[in-house]
Amino acid sequence: MSTIKKDYVRPLNVKTGRVDMNHGAGGRAATQLIEELFLPAFDNPFLRQGHDGAALPLPAAGRLVVATDAHVISPLFFPGGDIGCLSVHGTVNDVAMNGATPLYLSASFILEEGFPLADLKRIVDSMGAAAREAGVSIVTGDTKVVEKGKGDGVFISTTGVGVAAPGVDTSGANARPGDVILVSGTLGEHGVAVLSQRESLAFETAIVSDTAALHALVADMLAALPGREGDLHVLRDPTRGGLATTLNEIARQSGVGMLLWEADIPVLPQVDAACELLGLDPLYVANEGKLVAICAPEAADAVLAAMRAHPLGAHAARIGAVTEDPHRFVQMATKLGGRRVVDWLSGEQLPRIC
Amino acid sequence: MSTIKKDYVRPLNVKTGRVDMNHGAGGRAATQLIEELFLPAFDNPFLRQGHDGAALPLPAAGRLVVATDAHVISPLFFPGGDIGCLSVHGTVNDVAMNGATPLYLSASFILEEGFPLADLKRIVDSMGAAAREAGVSIVTGDTKVVEKGKGDGVFISTTGVGVAAPGVDTSGANARPGDVILVSGTLGEHGVAVLSQRESLAFETAIVSDTAALHALVADMLAALPGREGDLHVLRDPTRGGLATTLNEIARQSGVGMLLWEADIPVLPQVDAACELLGLDPLYVANEGKLVAICAPEAADAVLAAMRAHPLGAHAARIGAVTEDPHRFVQMATKLGGRRVVDWLSGEQLPRIC
Missing domain, CATH: 3.30.1330.10 (PurM-like, N-terminal domain)
Incomplete structure (x- = not known):
């Protein structure tokens, strides 16, 4: 007790030390x-x-x-x-x-x-x-x-x-028939990047996760609707389960259907190719820097313009519309002119993707 | 697509099912x-x-x-x-x-x-x-x-x-020499209960965890100091590392010493006995339903009375005082009349106690 108590004998060894x-x-x-x-x-x-x-x-x-x-x-x-x-x-x-x-x-x-x-x-x-x-x-x-x-x-x-802010309510229960469905950019990069790292796959073109913070993009989207922020009905980030699962959740919560246009859903060619190789559908693959917005039709142009003006929304696209459907199906008009149900993720999945 | 989409095929089997x-x-x-x-x-x-x-x-x-x-x-x-x-x-x-x-x-x-x-x-x-x-x-x-x-x-x-509420500040940096140290009840039950379960030890008298929510007790303590809530200087719950570790942390943050009176620190006899058997010191054993309060000396009686009037503070006690000490030592006047330093927990410990 005659010496000053030292707080630590040695500094933490962050070079070779381990958690104990x-x-x-x-x-x-x-x-x-x-x-x-x-x-x-x-x-x-x-x-x-x-x-x-x-x-x-x-x-x-x-x-x-x-x-x-x-x-x-x-x-x-x-x-x-x-x-x-x-x-x-x-x-x-x-x-x-x-x-x-x-x-x-x-x-x-x-x-x-x-x-x-x-x-x-x-x-x-x-x-x-x-x-x-x-x-x-x-x-x-x-x-x-x-x-x-x-x-x-x-x-x-x-x-x-x-x-x-008061007046903002972007819950998944707010989608209404006639609403427009927007995404902020290309889909599937995060899941494919993680999976390729996990499986030690090397693709010709590197695929990197899109992980990013989206709040500034959201602020710009709300700012594009001054006094009518309520026209932005739903916001969701399509993480686990991807776009397909997120839209099915919203359809279920809002009691509506949806119709997507496959040709308008943005996916990078290298993600498309990797998904084919891995047996995945990019619509079910996780994103960590993308959002889905559902808004009143009269607000869609302003919201889309605000998204495209932001670096994280440069490739934003209008990908479909909300429909009236007691079955709450998410359907897709395919590139080949057909129509198919985009169901929930049930059996197949990518574990530990986030 | 002619049938209503069922949300789930079968209800969750909570009897024999497992997480997958x-x-x-x-x-x-x-x-x-x-x-x-x-x-x-x-x-x-x-x-x-x-x-x-x-x-x-x-x-x-x-x-x-x-x-x-x-x-x-x-x-x-x-x-x-x-x-x-x-x-x-x-x-x-x-x-x-x-x-x-x-x-x-x-x-x-x-x-x-x-x-x-x-x-x-x-x-x-x-x-x-x-x-x-x-x-x-x-x-x-x-x-x-x-x-x-x-x-x-x-x-x-x-x-x-x-x-x-405004005026309330119970940070660990607020202890001042002369302050009174209170605990809300007997120490060590949680750690001993968990350890005895883990080691499949059976004691003659069952020891049960003190796990409890303490916010109503805190509210009563603050209500006992109307207009002078600031006299309640520090509040802490002595969980991992027990009372000894908590007091050392406060001493370090406030730049003060402490003197405890061993005879006044409440410990159940069966916890004392179990600790002796297990080679533990109850001062280092985790609690999950106890708090330490450090308050201005003129507030101590009112705070202690409020604690004792609450079911979770029935065995509250005044256990020591804050001292001036550049070494920031927590010391204890022992039952035998000696004095010893109550040091931080360093090597010994009880893993995964909370």
Whole structure:
């Protein structure tokens, strides 16, 4: 007791060190992990409060929006991103799909014993960069460690808090017959990029994930409808299960049918080719930087123009219309002139794509 | 296309069924799991919005509080509770330790392929009951499935959103020399209950987890200080690492020392006995229904009386005082009249206790 208590004997070894059970035990090792690895990556005044939670300014008006996402993607690093930036984009997008401005994120980590600290640092730095780029603060978090063989490297659950302006309501139950269906760009890149990495497939043309934060695009779309934001009826990001599953969900919630025009659905040729090789339909493949918008017909031109003016909506397209249909079928007019039902994903699937 | 599309062929088999990869694929099986298992347990109008997130009324004034917790406890069921109610209590308490009223919870589930649906239902029902009892709504969620051997049954991350009244600031940096240290009851039950279940130990007197939501207790404590809520300087729940770790964290954040009186620290005799058998110190064992309060000396009587008047604070006690100490040591005057340093948990630990 005659010497000053040193907080840590050695700095964290982020070059060759590994996660051990002590990093999840709530003691000195856990604090060191937070202070030397998480805090520098996420740094913001709310996180520096150092409480079991963060106290934040309350938005002035509107509705509070809360969304959460568990991320278990495998592999952790893939062309165009990693689980870190994905865990920010995924939740920012869920908040944005409520027509809201994302403000704060929380992050909870479940680490597997033995996971390399260098990989963890790379993931956490990627999260921090994605959050800064999106203008949101990671304000609080939690870290747990499970024994080797009881997890899979790292799982990240993020929760986003945002605020939606009054008059904005983009729920999946709002689609009405006659509405126009828009997508913000080409479909299927994320799923194909992850799968090709997982299966060690090399395509001639590299396919990279489209992972991106969409809230600025959404803000531009709402700004294109001043005083009639309510004409933007539905917003959704077609992640797991792809466009087909998302549209079936909306059809079910709204009690409507849909008719898509296959020729107008944008898919990159290399994604089309890879899907053929892999036995996938791009309509069922996950996206992480695309949105579906359903709007009143009189709003469609303005919304589409706003989308195309944004870098993340440059290839936006009008792909179909909402129909009256008690069966709530999503149908597609094919390129060959036929018509087929685009059913829900049921048996087939791509596990751990996000 | 001549028949009405049935949403599900068969109802979910919650008796003998198991989680499979389809339940995490975002398609029909995932929707069925949500609609037949999660929605009935958590039912509330926000969750029924069915969006990727929830739009909620904004609190009128105060500060927004956000807290998150990953729950990886093993075993999933233990005397006095399970991972379901624990995941509600843990996060409600983190919000409450910010002096806030918890309003909303999000829940993200990472399920292991093959996990029995009957166990999942039991856990989810327990979460729903705990949320209702605490007066909070589980407003949004996410479910992912990982392959057998890549998880451990179920992990649950919950995030809580609450609101703190103006003037309330219970950060760990607020302890001042002269302040009084209070605990709300007996220590160590949660950790000992979980460990005894894990090691299949049977004690003569059953030890059950103290898992409970503490926000109503906190509200009563603040109500005992009308107009001077700021006299309640610090609130913390001593979970992982127990009282010793929590007090060391506060000492470090506030730049103070502490002196505890061992004789005044409440521990059940059976917990004391079990700790001796297991080679544990109850000061380092996790609690899930206890709090530490540090308050101005002139507020201590009122706060202690309010605690004792609440069922969850019936055994509240004054256990020590904050001291001036550049070394930020937590010391203890022992029952034998000596004095020892109560150090951080460093090597020893109880993994996966919450």
